[in-house]
Structure formats: structure tokens, C-alpha cells
Amino acid sequence: xxxxxxxxxxxxxxxxxxxxxxxxxxxxxxxxxxxxxxxxxxxxxxxxxxxxxxxxxxxxxxxxxxxxxxxxxxxxxxxxxxxxxxxxxxxxxxxxxxxxxxxxxxxxxxxxxxxxx
Amino acid sequence: xxxxxxxxxxxxxxxxxxxxxxxxxxxxxxxxxxxxxxxxxxxxxxxxxxxxxxxxxxxxxxxxxxxxxxxxxxxxxxxxxxxxxxxxxxxxxxxxxxxxxxxxxxxxxxxxxx
Numbered sequence: 001x002x003x004x005x006x007x008x009x010x011x012x013x014x015x016x017x018x019x020x021x022x023x024x025x026x027x028x029x030x031x032x033x034x035x036x037x038x039x040x041x042x043x044x045x046x047x048x049x050x051x052x053x054x055x056x057x058x059x060x061x062x063x064x065x066x067x068x069x070x071x072x073x074x075x076x077x078x079x080x081x082x083x084x085x086x087x088x089x090x091x092x093x094x095x096x097x098x099x100x101x102x103x104x105x106x107x108x109x110x111x112x113x114x115x116x117x
Numbered sequence: 118x119x120x121x122x123x124x125x126x127x128x129x130x131x132x133x134x135x136x137x138x139x140x141x142x143x144x145x146x147x148x149x150x151x152x153x154x155x156x157x158x159x160x161x162x163x164x165x166x167x168x169x170x171x172x173x174x175x176x177x178x179x180x181x182x183x184x185x186x187x188x189x190x191x192x193x194x195x196x197x198x199x200x201x202x203x204x205x206x207x208x209x210x211x212x213x214x215x216x217x218x219x220x221x222x223x224x225x226x227x228x229x230x231x
Contacts, residue, residue, distance in 0.1 A: 006160075043206060043221045044161070091159050106219065108153075108160040 002028045004096050006109035013084055013093030014117055021079045021112045029074035030096035034106065035067075038091040049079040084116045119144040121222035123207050129228045130197055138225045140190040140207030148210040152181050152192045155204045155224070164192070164205075198227045 003026040013019050023033055031052045036044040048069055049057040056069035068080040077096075081088055091113050095106040121142045130136045142150070149168050153161035165174040165181040167190075174181050178195045194201055207222035 004160075043223045046218060049218075091158070095160075105166075108162070111158065111160045113158065116150070 002026075002096070002098050002107040004092055004094065004109040006092075006112050008112060010113040010115075011108060012115045012117065015085055016083055018080055019114060021081075021092055021094075021114075023077045023079070023096070023109055025075045025096040025107075028096070028098055030077075030098070031074060032097040033071060034077050034095045034097070035069060035077070036095070038092045038093060038111075044093060047079075048100050052077075058081045072086040081114065084114070086116045089114055089116045090093055118125075118184075119211060119220045121207055121209050121220050123205075123222035123225050125225060126223065127226040128230070129230060132197060132199055132229055132231050134197055136194050136227065138192045138194075138205050138227070140192070140222055142188050142190070142207070142222075143219070144211050144220050145146075145153070145207040146212040148212045150183055150190050151208045152179070153206045153208060155206060157203070161206055161208075161217070169187060194227070197227075199229050199231060202227060202229045209216070214220045 005024045007022045033046045033050040037047050038044045045100045046059050046064045050071040052071045052074055058064045066082055071077040091111050093111045095108045098105045124139045149166050151166045152164045153178045155161040155163050164176050164179050167174050167183045169185045172183050180193045183190045204224040206224045209220045
């Protein structure tokens with residue numbers, strides 16, 4: 001199956017700093033990637049849809065100025081958590097869609113654990 | 118509103134035993150239904166994927182069933198192993214979801230004890 005990687009796998013930062021998380025599709029091109037957040041013992045919550053070459057689409061309640069998404073190439077999307085605070089501590093997971101617009105097979109990355117002190 | 122409900126929320130089974138996880142959904146029409154395994158601190162990994170016309174799909178010791186009439190799916194784990202301890206998530210892909218959004222169940226946390 002298609003492989004999606006994330007970097008870093010975990011990060012600890014001080015409150016007020018910014019953190020960038022990368023999501024890469026390793027063996028396929030992905031025009032669309034998705035960013036999810038997962039709190040302990042809960043399921044994944046979609047934060048935003050990242051579209052190559054255009055602006056990301058954010059879900060209701062997700063601050064676009066706080067969670068900056070850049071999908072600069074067909075294999076890379078980045079999520080930057082700006083001015084991170086302890087409540088941003090969470091497990092962030094990306095997925096990449098394989099195939100065209102009518103094909104909805106998504107492969108997930110291994111996740112990034114963010115801890116904000 | 119599209120929903121996916123899973124039961125039980127958690128369960129404990131002894132190594133070697135079988136178990137069945139349930140998924141009820143209201144998403145209709147849908148493109149496909151998938152079961153994922155998520156180990157703690159890891160991303161979800163696909164176990165099975167079924168379209169609305171399929172009613173069973175196996176992947177090793179994992180067998181998923183789908184009843185499109187009652188909008189129910191199940192995941193059966195045979196001869197459980199310690200490595201089966203994980204969360205299992207039922208995910209439904211609506212046929213024409215805006216932005217291709219998936220609908221996630223809350224997951225069932227399985228703990229296999231020796």
C-alpha cells in the first residue's frame with residue numbers, strides 16, 4: 001500500500017513557540033492531504049483539508065491563523081502550529097488521498113505527538 | 118447527520134480467544150466502509166475495505182462483514198494475539214462527501230491478555 005510519513009514523530013516545545021510538522025507521500029503523488037488531531041481515548045477529528053497549490057479548507061472551529069497549512073508540492077504538506085499553548089498538546093495525524101477526485105482511498109501517516117510545556 | 122457508532126467502547130479478551138466488534142452507521146449512500154487498527158501512539162492502518170455491494174472481506178485473522186440493509190458492520194478477530202491490543206476504528210466514506218471527508222467511529226479499544 002501507499003506510504004505516508006510524518007516528521008517529527010514527537011516534539012516538545014515551550015509555550016509561545018511555533019512548531020512545523022511535515023507530511024509526505026513517499027511513493028505516490030497526493031493532490032489532497034488531510035490533517036487530523038486526536039486527543040487521548042478519542043477518535044480522529046478532521047482539522048483541515050490541504051490542497052496542492054491552493055488554500056487549505058478548515059473545519060469549523062479550527063483557527064486558520066493558528067494552524068497554518070502549506071501544500072507546496074504533490075508529495076508534501078506542512079502544518080505549523082503557531083504560538084503553541086499547552087492546550088495544543090495532542091497527537092496530529094495526516095493522511096493522503098490516493099487517486100482522483102472521485103477516489104477516496106486515504107492512507108494515514110504515523111502521527112506526531114506534540115507536547116507544549 | 119452522518120454518524121458512525123461503535124460498540125463496545127472497550128473490551129478485554131484472553132489470548133487465543135475470538136471477539137467481534139460492532140459498527141452501526143447512518144451514512145447513506147456511501148462509497149466504502151473500512152476498518153482500521155490503531156496502535157497506541159501510531160497512525161491508523163487499514164485492515165479491510167468494503168464497498169456497499171460486498172458483505173465480507175478477510176485479512177488474515179481479521180474478517181469484516183457488512184449488511185447494507187441494516188447499516189451494520191462487524192469486525193471479527195480470530196485466535197487473538199497480544200499484538201492485537203489496539204484501537205479498532207470503523208470509517209465510512211460518504212458517496213459524495215464534500216472534500217471527500219471520512220466519517221469516523223469512536224473506536225473500540227481491545228486489550229488482549231495472556
